[in-house]
Structure formats: C-alpha cells, structure tokens
Amino acid sequence: MIGQNVPRTDGVPKVIGTARYIDDVPPLPGELWGVTVRSPVARGVLQRIELDPSFDWTDVTVVTADDMDDEHNVVALIEYDQPVLAKKQLRHMYEPIALIACADRDKAERARAAVKLHIDKQEPVLSIEDSLAAKHVVWGEDNVLKKYEIKQGDAEAAFQSCELVLTGTYRVHHQEQLYIEPQGVIARWFAGQDGQENLKILGSLQCPYYVHKALKKTFDLPDDRAHVEQTVTGGGFGGKEEYPSVVALHAALLAKKSGKPVRMxxxxxxxxxxxxxxxxxxxxxxxxxxxxxxxxxxxxDCLMDGGAYVTLTPVVLSRGALHACGAYRFQHHHVLAKALATSTPPNGAFRGFGAPQTIWAIERHVDAVARALGRDPHDLRDQNLFNEGDTTCTGQVLSVSVGGRACLDAATKAVDWKARRANIDRFNEKLARDGKRVRRGIGISTFMHGAGFTGSGERRLKGKVAVDLTPGGRLNIRSASTDIGQGTETVFRQIAASVSGVPFEHIDLEVPNTTKVPDSGPTVASRTVMVVGSIVGKAALEVAERVRAEMKDSGGTFAEAGDRLLKRVGGTVSSLQQYEPPVTRQFDEATYTGDAYPCFSWACDVAEVEVDLDTYETRVLKLWSASDVGRVINPILCAGQVEGGTLQAIGWALYEDVVWRPDGSIANARMTNYIVPTAVDAPPFETILVEIPFPAGPGGAKGVGELPMDGGAPAIASAVEHALSHELKWQGSLLPDLPLLPEKIFNRVRQLES
Amino acid sequence: MTGVAGILDGVRFERARSLDEAVSRVGALVSSGEPFHVLAGGTDLVVESHLAPPSPVARPGRTILDISSVPELSKIEDRGDRIRFGGGVTYLTLRREPWASRIPLLARMARDVGAIQIQARGTLAGNIATASPAADGVCGLFPLDTLVGLRSASGERAVPLTEYFTGYKKTQRRPDELIAWVDVRVPARDAKWAWRKVGTRLAQAISKVALAAVIEIDKGIIQYARFGMASVAPVTVSLPSVRALLEGRGVDVDLAALDAAVDRDVAPIDDVRSTGDYRRHVARAVVRELTRSLTT
Structure with missing residues (x-):
C-alpha cells in the first residue's frame, strides 16, 4: 500500500459535486445569515455605535462587545490579547466591531450599512520600520510581540578573520492564502439530554480543536458541550488554522443572542x-x-510584521529564526529575530510558516556571495551544503535522514546544470546578436524544512488517534487531522492498510468532530503524515492484531472473527494511541539549543526563466524540484503537494502582491486584482522524489506540506538575475526584494542605469 | 421571471426576442426612469453584481433586460472589404474560421480576453458599452476603421469607434441606444498586424498595456498605420501622433521621434495593477518593437 498511487478517496464526490462544502449544507430551520461590521480605520478609538433609528431592526440581531464581559471577549490562542469584538481601541482596518444576523441576507447587508460608528481616528503604524522606530506604540511597551536569539560560536568575532564578509538586506511581502472556498461556519445552540446548553459549529477549517478551545473560553463551556465538526474544506494553506475560531465565535454569539442557527x-x-x-x-x-x-x-537579523495581535506570530517567528541560516554548514551562527506589531490585520499561518521568509534571505545572500567570489551559485551551494554529521544553528547534529546532498545531486543530474547554464549563456549571446528582446536564465535553491512541531512541541501536544473495529472486519480511523485538499483521507487509509494488513477498501475515516475524535493536534507544520500517520498505523495494527488473535483462537475469516469479538466484548474494540516523539537531544527553549526537529525534509529547486527586456515580465519555462520527504506514501499525491506548493511559491515570487492604501486598507481584494498564477502561467514541473527514509515516520515518511513553498522564489530570483546578467552589472543582489513584479524590476534596472 | 434566490431577489428579468423589441423596451425603461441593466454576455454585469453587497445591480425593483437571445445581434455580414459583426458576437466566434483568417488580429486578440469561459460569453458590444480603457476587445477593433452602430427606437446612427469614447467610461451612446453592430475594415491580405498584451499574467488578466496595430505598406511606403492602445489613458487611444509619424513614410523610423510621439499620445496613471512610469516605458517599447518588425 505504501508507495502506491491509490486514487484519492475524496476525489469522486468532489468531481461529481456531491461533496458538501459549508455553503452546500442545507439551511437549518429558522437559520439566520450573519455578517460583520468592521472598522473603517486602521487605528482609532471607538466612541459609540449607533443603530440608524430609521432602519427597521425588529428582525435583526445585533451583537457588540457589550454582550460579553472583558474576560470572555478574547480569541483564545497563545496570548489572550485579541478581542472577539473590539470594544474601545481599534487596532487594524477591518477589525470586527459588531455582528448582525437576519433571516433575509439582503436585509442583513443593509443593516450592516445602517450601523454608524463614531470613531476618533489615530495615525496607524503600517510598516515594520515605523513599528521598530516606535513611531506610535500600538502593542505592549515597544511594539515587540516576540523576540528570539540563537547563538552557536561567536559569529561577530569570526567575521574578523574571514577573507570575505558580505552583508545584504532582503525583504518579503504579504501573501494571501486564497483558498478556493472562503471562511465559513454554521453555529447552532441546542439543549443536551440534561437540558444544558450545547454549541455546535460546522465549518470549513483545519484545526477543530483550536476552535474548540476558543469556544470553551468565550462561552465558558466544558469540553463536552462544545462540538466542532469539519465540513469538506476547499483549501486552507494555514489560512484556516487559527482564523476559523474568529468566525465560529462570531456566529456562535449571534446564534446565542438570537436563539437561532446562524450561517456566516x-x-x-x-x-x-x-x-x-x-x-x-x-x-x-x-x-x-x-x-x-x-x-x-x-x-x-530578522524582523517580521505580526500585525495587530499576537495570534500565532511567536511560533511563525520561531520557525523563521530556526531556518534563517539555511541548509549550510557554518562554524558560527547568530540569529536575532523580532516580531513587531503594526496596525494591519494579524498575520498568521501560511504554508512554510516563517521559513519561506528567512530562506528567501539566506538563499538570495548565498547568490550574492557567489557573485562576489565569482563562483557558480550551484557550486557554492554544493561546497557548503549540510552533510550527515554536520551541526545546525541550534547545535543539532544532523544524523538521520539527511537528504540535502541527494536532492542537490538528483536535481543537478536532471537539469545537467553546467551544460544547461553554458547553453543558456550561448543562447543569450545569439538572442542579443539577433536583436531579440528576451533573455533566459537558470537559478537554484537548496533548502530544508523541519518536520513536525518545533522542539518539545510534539511531546507537550500528545497527539492522539483512535482506530475502532466496526462490523464486517472494517477499521474506522478517528483523527482530528483534517483533509483540506492535501489527501490525508487517502494516505491515512494507505498507512492503516499497510501496517495492519486490512484491505484499503475496508478502512473508513471518521469526519473530524471534537465529540467523536481525539485531539490529534492541529493540521499544520507538515506533521500530519509523519506524526499523526505513525499512530494511525500503530492503532490500526493493534486492532487488527486483536482480531487475528481471535481468528487464531476460534477460526473464521477476519470479518467473522471481528464480528465475534465485537459481540463478545459488548461493542467496542478500539485502540487509542498517543504520539511518542523519537528520543532526541532535548531542545532548550530558553537558549534555543538542542534538537529543534526530529528530522528535516530537504529539497533542491532549479528554475529556468525567460525575461522580457522591454516589459520585465518573467516566465518560468521549467521548474525542477528534487525533494526528500522520506518514504513517499502516495507518489501522485506527493508530487501534487510539491508542484502545488511550488506553484504557490511562483505566485509569491512573480505575481502576488497585497496592495495597501495609505489608510491601511487593501486595494486589490479581488481575484481579478490579487494575481495568482493560472494553469497557463504554471511551468512544466519535473518532480523528483528522493526517498531517504526516516525510521520514526510511518513506513519511513517525513513531512511534505510546507517544504515546496520554501525554495521556489529564490530559485526564480536567481534565474532572473542570471538572465539579466548579460545586460547589467551590479554588486550584491540585483533583486533583494519580493515580489519580482515587472514594475519593480523596471525600477531597479532604471536605478542601476542612472 | 423572478430573481435567483439570495442573489437577485426582487430583480425583474425580461428577455428581448428581437432587436426592435429590445430597443423599444430600452426606450420605454428610459422614459419611465426605472433603473435597468442590459445583459448581453454578462461578463461585466454578473461580476460587478457581486462586488459590493448590497449589490448595486441586484436591487429589488430593478430590471435586467436580457438581449443575449436577440438573433440580429449575433449576425455577421461579410461585405468583402468590410465585415459587420452583430453586437452580440462573442470572442470565441472571432477565434473561429472564417473570421480568424479574415481578420487575424481580432482572432489573436480574442485569445487573450479573460479565458475560454469569458470568451464564450463576452461580446464585442459588451466591451464597448462598459467602456473600460483596459478593454482588449475595444483595443483590437481600433486599428480597423471601426464604426459602431447605435440603434434606438427612433433610428440608427454610426459613430467611428475612435471618437466613440468621450472620457473615462463615458461614451457617445445615449441611454436609449443599444450597440447593434460594429463594422470593421478588412485589412489588406499582406497587411502587417500586431497584438501585444502586457497583462498581469497569461490568462484571466486585465491589460497593463495592450497594443493593436494594422500597417499596410506599398512599395516601401507606409500607407495605412492604425493603432489601438489600452490602459494608458482614460480612454483607449489611437496613437494619432504615431500614425502621423508613420503614414506616408518609409519603414525606417527614427526611434527618438517614435518615443516622443508615443509620449504625446499616452497619459498613463498609477493604479492597482501597475505604475504610470512602467506603462509609459512599455508603451514606447511595444511600439518600437512593432516598427522593428516592419523591417524584418
């Protein structure tokens, strides 16, 4: 089963249209439509909320911060600093202030317009630089949401004796997840058998237990009275990690006040x-x-813009810091990472989770060093890339499943790097002779991504999975890991089938629902297959072994023995497994030393591009990605993750840009203007799956989810520089900042020419 | 017909079956003062109606007059040196034979409009009516000596497309008029033509700059040089200075003079898609590239 291209089990219902996304769930009796009244300023003080007296409010439910006490008016996550609804201080444009529900959707929209907000405007802080300079203090005492320092050796002293010391500054921008299905939930309160109030949330989400935690806090509910169930989810990419808690809290507040189900x-x-x-x-x-x-x-030295509240920023910053030194061997490391608050909506989880930001910087800088040394960017990477036995910035000795070199070698061979680069150089000379206004280039990146939670995260989390025996010799997997399009449903069945020996078709998967499934931890951090998958296998095996023991004792088929066993024990034959991380060197969160991750996934991306010398448009002609994600469970799904993630990286590099107005609002909040690549813009991909097994993963698997987001942008930038190197001379980095929009390259070239 | 639940509640739909019926209904709606929208391909109207809820289009009491089934509007008359396309002709039709070989510029342009779904619905008249300076369809028609046929209950008149737009999203069309047809000149068989769209991506993209051109050369002299350029001014521009520079001259063009002519003809701005500086640079570059291709 492992290693086979089993067709995805959610494929048919999605293709024929029977899969029910949140908007497809039929209306509940009496259901209302909920909308949010948001701040029209990036920073200000809310003085008064006025409901237009000429509007008919009789069938409209309105909720404001006054409907909660301050203790409960929080979105429970890491810090409790973000209110469910702003009461006084407004900290970002679009911050939720009031909620409206009405059976008539159109009226709900009109009611939203009939809420008048009286606000004293304040000057917002909209950039990292302004926040760092504490132009205004918008969070805590100095706008610093979190900081880390990582130190091995003495980098500053070591620079003194280096023959080349080069410094560069690199910037990356916002990126919108742009999942196909927008955020949405349905909230409903109902009386349990004991007459107590229960809350049910149905929604498009990644992490049912995050929503569960938020509901429990705001509504003072015990574990078993908050029920969170995932509906078929049309993409998340991190965007549905923490945000669904906000939507769920809002819908639940409206449902509670109106006494009716609310869809939002x-x-x-x-x-x-x-x-x-x-x-x-x-x-x-x-x-x-x-x-x-x-x-x-x-x-x-890394600065990140956290936005208006803490949300997941400390964790994003941590991962960014831990990946900041790249996949290279240094004797001395020093990383200073700081997240700053601004008056923009909180930034959050997004595939890569801080790593693409710092990997952009280190990869761009390795190119700049190669340029300064007159070296081929491939060869300089080859020379310094981590090998087994090398030590990372936290002092972690890379000892297991170290696939960086295998990836670089596989990509080099597939691309035929030296010959191809030389051919491109010759081709560009010909293009120049012929008066053609395009040039080609090839670029490379090598990178790694820590699999699973950082440090002792998994040990603290204690992720759990249950597998039950059901009639007919079937197994039912109960896990809180959600399939948001990545194929979890299918690979969990493959793992369970492979480890237990029960046929794939006899394995079912419970819909993630906090009442029915144990907390497997969130669906994040490239951990689903490696961490949760490993206990899926264990639990399935344990149940199958019990059935086989029954077969051995009393005969019959697996199904017969299973049914007999179920009958004898009175209905439940189940295995609940808790994740035990492999024993590694303890990670010390105070000093950021030790084993940050049980293992890393590795990759080498190579991009070939064509750049138009008139319009500075870049087309990616081909993208090679050699990835070591350990043993591959399902090669087609895995390649899909690599190609999809790389395409998302291409989008971040070449097209996507959140355009902010000076007042802190977004000018391009539409799919016509927030530009993601289409199928026509996608290059042909050559995806090479290099399988260096990780013994503690199921069948030897590591994580794949985030890795492909990390290296696409720097490989493309490297290729664009190569293409333009025939026309331009520069020092350091030609393209230090994302996105590589034609307008920005044009400005940079003009700046160099003047 | 009643509205689509949840989106168009209370909106009145009407479908015209003939051009006469359509223009008389439009005339009646205009004189009654009732708010209405004309629906052809719907690629603007449907998109705009989702923009800002409560939607400005989908308000109760409004009328949407659907002209997509008016047979006259999808007619095409080939008159040899000119072709008259009904206003409802879609971009997909332009991509197909025989029109693709009669006017390859329009076929090539049509390939770059949105993507196949938009091309199957979007109409020539719709693009002209919306009057966006970024419209590829309008830009592609500019070099073809195009006349726009405006029809109302009181008659029909023809307006040259290059004079049709009077300001940003402003046109010569009266509210009681529908665009019945566009009448285009078929370029000479050996005419040079160009279509260059610089968009935000390769499909489903709005132009940052687009250039359409038809150039006819006889005995080394440029006899006919007409252009359309999108997204570089409040309206689609015909590059009159460039035309004046080229027509009646040989193909060896002074590039500095060409750049200066382009500069006189465009007035690009910064917006959500691009910058004025970049657009000006690209406008010059694509015109230069075009003239370079004349000599090769």
Whole structure:
C-alpha cells in the first residue's frame, strides 16, 4: 500500500459535486445569515455605535462587545490579547466591531450599512520600520510581540578573520492564502439530554480543536458541550488554522443572542481583507567565508510584521529564526529575530510558516556571495551544503535522514546544470546578436524544512488517534487531522492498510468532530503524515492484531472473527494511541539549543526563466524540484503537494502582491486584482522524489506540506538575475526584494542605469 | 421571471426576442426612469453584481433586460472589404474560421480576453458599452476603421469607434441606444498586424498595456498605420501622433521621434495593477518593437 498511487478517496464526490462544502449544507430551520461590521480605520478609538433609528431592526440581531464581559471577549490562542469584538481601541482596518444576523441576507447587508460608528481616528503604524522606530506604540511597551536569539560560536568575532564578509538586506511581502472556498461556519445552540446548553459549529477549517478551545473560553463551556465538526474544506494553506475560531465565535454569539442557527460565510473581498496573511519580513544577512568559498560564520537579523495581535506570530517567528541560516554548514551562527506589531490585520499561518521568509534571505545572500567570489551559485551551494554529521544553528547534529546532498545531486543530474547554464549563456549571446528582446536564465535553491512541531512541541501536544473495529472486519480511523485538499483521507487509509494488513477498501475515516475524535493536534507544520500517520498505523495494527488473535483462537475469516469479538466484548474494540516523539537531544527553549526537529525534509529547486527586456515580465519555462520527504506514501499525491506548493511559491515570487492604501486598507481584494498564477502561467514541473527514509515516520515518511513553498522564489530570483546578467552589472543582489513584479524590476534596472 | 434566490431577489428579468423589441423596451425603461441593466454576455454585469453587497445591480425593483437571445445581434455580414459583426458576437466566434483568417488580429486578440469561459460569453458590444480603457476587445477593433452602430427606437446612427469614447467610461451612446453592430475594415491580405498584451499574467488578466496595430505598406511606403492602445489613458487611444509619424513614410523610423510621439499620445496613471512610469516605458517599447518588425 505504501508507495502506491491509490486514487484519492475524496476525489469522486468532489468531481461529481456531491461533496458538501459549508455553503452546500442545507439551511437549518429558522437559520439566520450573519455578517460583520468592521472598522473603517486602521487605528482609532471607538466612541459609540449607533443603530440608524430609521432602519427597521425588529428582525435583526445585533451583537457588540457589550454582550460579553472583558474576560470572555478574547480569541483564545497563545496570548489572550485579541478581542472577539473590539470594544474601545481599534487596532487594524477591518477589525470586527459588531455582528448582525437576519433571516433575509439582503436585509442583513443593509443593516450592516445602517450601523454608524463614531470613531476618533489615530495615525496607524503600517510598516515594520515605523513599528521598530516606535513611531506610535500600538502593542505592549515597544511594539515587540516576540523576540528570539540563537547563538552557536561567536559569529561577530569570526567575521574578523574571514577573507570575505558580505552583508545584504532582503525583504518579503504579504501573501494571501486564497483558498478556493472562503471562511465559513454554521453555529447552532441546542439543549443536551440534561437540558444544558450545547454549541455546535460546522465549518470549513483545519484545526477543530483550536476552535474548540476558543469556544470553551468565550462561552465558558466544558469540553463536552462544545462540538466542532469539519465540513469538506476547499483549501486552507494555514489560512484556516487559527482564523476559523474568529468566525465560529462570531456566529456562535449571534446564534446565542438570537436563539437561532446562524450561517456566516465570507465573500471573497471580506476574506482577503480581514483574514490572516503571510508575515512580511526584513532580513539582514551577513556571511563570512574564505576565498575558496568555505562558509565560516553567519549572522541574520530578522524582523517580521505580526500585525495587530499576537495570534500565532511567536511560533511563525520561531520557525523563521530556526531556518534563517539555511541548509549550510557554518562554524558560527547568530540569529536575532523580532516580531513587531503594526496596525494591519494579524498575520498568521501560511504554508512554510516563517521559513519561506528567512530562506528567501539566506538563499538570495548565498547568490550574492557567489557573485562576489565569482563562483557558480550551484557550486557554492554544493561546497557548503549540510552533510550527515554536520551541526545546525541550534547545535543539532544532523544524523538521520539527511537528504540535502541527494536532492542537490538528483536535481543537478536532471537539469545537467553546467551544460544547461553554458547553453543558456550561448543562447543569450545569439538572442542579443539577433536583436531579440528576451533573455533566459537558470537559478537554484537548496533548502530544508523541519518536520513536525518545533522542539518539545510534539511531546507537550500528545497527539492522539483512535482506530475502532466496526462490523464486517472494517477499521474506522478517528483523527482530528483534517483533509483540506492535501489527501490525508487517502494516505491515512494507505498507512492503516499497510501496517495492519486490512484491505484499503475496508478502512473508513471518521469526519473530524471534537465529540467523536481525539485531539490529534492541529493540521499544520507538515506533521500530519509523519506524526499523526505513525499512530494511525500503530492503532490500526493493534486492532487488527486483536482480531487475528481471535481468528487464531476460534477460526473464521477476519470479518467473522471481528464480528465475534465485537459481540463478545459488548461493542467496542478500539485502540487509542498517543504520539511518542523519537528520543532526541532535548531542545532548550530558553537558549534555543538542542534538537529543534526530529528530522528535516530537504529539497533542491532549479528554475529556468525567460525575461522580457522591454516589459520585465518573467516566465518560468521549467521548474525542477528534487525533494526528500522520506518514504513517499502516495507518489501522485506527493508530487501534487510539491508542484502545488511550488506553484504557490511562483505566485509569491512573480505575481502576488497585497496592495495597501495609505489608510491601511487593501486595494486589490479581488481575484481579478490579487494575481495568482493560472494553469497557463504554471511551468512544466519535473518532480523528483528522493526517498531517504526516516525510521520514526510511518513506513519511513517525513513531512511534505510546507517544504515546496520554501525554495521556489529564490530559485526564480536567481534565474532572473542570471538572465539579466548579460545586460547589467551590479554588486550584491540585483533583486533583494519580493515580489519580482515587472514594475519593480523596471525600477531597479532604471536605478542601476542612472 | 423572478430573481435567483439570495442573489437577485426582487430583480425583474425580461428577455428581448428581437432587436426592435429590445430597443423599444430600452426606450420605454428610459422614459419611465426605472433603473435597468442590459445583459448581453454578462461578463461585466454578473461580476460587478457581486462586488459590493448590497449589490448595486441586484436591487429589488430593478430590471435586467436580457438581449443575449436577440438573433440580429449575433449576425455577421461579410461585405468583402468590410465585415459587420452583430453586437452580440462573442470572442470565441472571432477565434473561429472564417473570421480568424479574415481578420487575424481580432482572432489573436480574442485569445487573450479573460479565458475560454469569458470568451464564450463576452461580446464585442459588451466591451464597448462598459467602456473600460483596459478593454482588449475595444483595443483590437481600433486599428480597423471601426464604426459602431447605435440603434434606438427612433433610428440608427454610426459613430467611428475612435471618437466613440468621450472620457473615462463615458461614451457617445445615449441611454436609449443599444450597440447593434460594429463594422470593421478588412485589412489588406499582406497587411502587417500586431497584438501585444502586457497583462498581469497569461490568462484571466486585465491589460497593463495592450497594443493593436494594422500597417499596410506599398512599395516601401507606409500607407495605412492604425493603432489601438489600452490602459494608458482614460480612454483607449489611437496613437494619432504615431500614425502621423508613420503614414506616408518609409519603414525606417527614427526611434527618438517614435518615443516622443508615443509620449504625446499616452497619459498613463498609477493604479492597482501597475505604475504610470512602467506603462509609459512599455508603451514606447511595444511600439518600437512593432516598427522593428516592419523591417524584418
């Protein structure tokens, strides 16, 4: 089963249209439509909410912060700083202030317009620089949401004896997840058998237990009175990690006050405007090396824009910091990472989770060092890439499933790097001779991504999965890991089938619902297959073994023995497994030393591009990605993850840009203006799955979800620089900042020429 | 017909079956003062109606007059040196034979409009009526000496497309008029033509700059040089200075003079898709590239 291209089990219902997304769930009796009244300013003080007296409010439910006490008016996550509804201080454009529900959707929209907000405007803080300078203090005492320092050796001292020390500053921008299905939930309160109030949330979400936690806090509910169930979810990419808690709390507040079920589904504009995005970052990187290219010391100073509230920023910043030194061997490391608050909507989880930001910086800087040394960017990477036995910035010795070199070698061979680069150079000379206005280029990135939660995260989390025996010798997997399009449903069945020996067709999967499934931990951090999948296998095996013991004792088929066993024990034959992380060197969260991850996934991306010298449009002609994600469970689904994630990286590099107006609002909150690549823009992909097994993963699997987001952008930038190197001369980095929009390249070239 | 639940509640739908019926209904709606929208392909109307709830289009009491089934509007008359396309002709039709070989510029342009779904619904008249300066369809028609046929209950008149737009999303069309047809000149068989769209991506993209051109050369002299350029001014521009520079001259063009002519003809701005500086640069570059291709 493992390693086979089993067709995805959710495929047919999605293709023929029977899969029910949240908007497809039939209306409940009496259901209302909920909408949100949002702040029209990026920063200000709310003085009064006025309901237009000429509007008929009789069939409209209105909820404001006054409907909760302050203790419960929080979105429970890491810090309890974000209110469910703003009461006084408004901290970002689009911040929720009031909620409206009405049976008539059109009237609900009109009611939203009939709420008058009286606000004293304040000057917002809209950039990392302004926040750092504490132009205004918008969070805590100094706008600093979180900071980390990672230190191995003495980088500053080591620079003194390096033959080349080069510093560069690199910037990355917001990115919108742009899942196809916007945020949406249905909330309903109902009386349990004991007469007590229960709350049920149905929704498009990644992490049922995150929503569960938020509901329990705001509504003072015990575990068993908050029920969160995932509906078929049309994409998440991190965007449905923490934000669904906000939508669920809002719908639940309206449902509680109105006494009716409330459906709340965002339109695309509202979804782009109000929900989380990738953290922008500014990273200053210094590399010290010898003249022969041997890296000696690295220092990274990383600033991230967390937005208006803490949300998941500390964790994003942590992952960013831990990946800031790249996949290279240094003797000395120093990373300073700081997240700052601004008056923009909170930035949050997005595939890669901080790593694409810092990997952009280190990869761009390795190219700049190669340029300074007159070296081929491939060869400089080859020289310094981590090998087994090398030590990372936290002092972690890479000892298991270290696939970086295998990926680089596989990509080099597939691309035929040296020959191809030389051919491109010759081709560009011909293009120039013929007066053609395009040039080609090829670029590379090598990178790694820590699999699973950082440090002792998994040990604290204690993720659980249950597998039950059901009639007919079937197994039912109960897990809170959600399939949001990535294929979890299918690969969990493959793992269970492979480990237990029960046929794939005899394995079912419970819909994630906090009342029915144990907390497997969130569906994040490239952990679903490696972490949760490993206990899916264990639990399935344990149940199957019990049935086989029964067969051995009393005979019959597996199904007969299973049914007999069920009857004898009175209905439940089940295995509940808790994840036990492999024993590694303890990670010390105070000093950021030790084993940050049980293992890393590795990759090498190579991009070939064509750049128009008149319009500075870049087309990716081909993208090779050699990825080591351990043993591959389902090659087609896995390649789909690699190609999809890489395409998302291409989007971030070349097309996507959140356009902010000076007042802190978004100018392009539409799919016509927030530009993601289409199928026509997607290059042919050559995906090479390099399988270096990780013994603690199911069948040897590691994580794949985030890795492909990390390396696409720097490989493309490297290729664009190569293409333009025939026309331009520059020092350091030609393209230090994302996105590589034609307008930005045009400005940069003009700046160089003047 | 009643509205689509949840989106168009209370909106009145009417479907015209002939052009006469359509224009008389439009005339009646205009004189009654009732708010109405004309629906052809729907690629603007349907998109706009979702923009800002409560939707400005889908308000109770409004009328949507559907003209997509008016047979006259999908007629095409080939008159040899000119072709008259009904206003309801879609971009997909332009991509197909025999029109694709009669006017390859329009076929090539049509390929870049939205994507196949938009091309199957979107109409020539719809693009002209919406009057966006970014419209590829309008830009593609500009070099073809195009006349726009405006029809009302009181008669029909023809307006040159290059004079049709009077300001940003403003046109010569009266509210009681429908665009019945567009009448285009078929370029000479050996005419050079160009279509260059610089968009935000390769499909489903709005132009940052687009250039359409038809150039006819006889004995080394440019006899006919007509252009359309999108997204560089409040209206689609015909590059009159460039035309004046080229017509009656040889194909060896002074590039500095050409750049200066382009500069006189465009007035690009910064917006959500691009910058004025970039657009000006690209406008010059694509015109230069076009003239370069004349000599090769």
């Amino acid at each position: 589904i965002y339109g695309r504009k509202e979804d782009i405007e109000a929900t989380t995005k990738r953290h922008p970052a500014i990273c200053t990187v210094t590399i010290g090396c010898k003249n022969d290219g041997t890296f000696v010391a690295v220092k990274v």
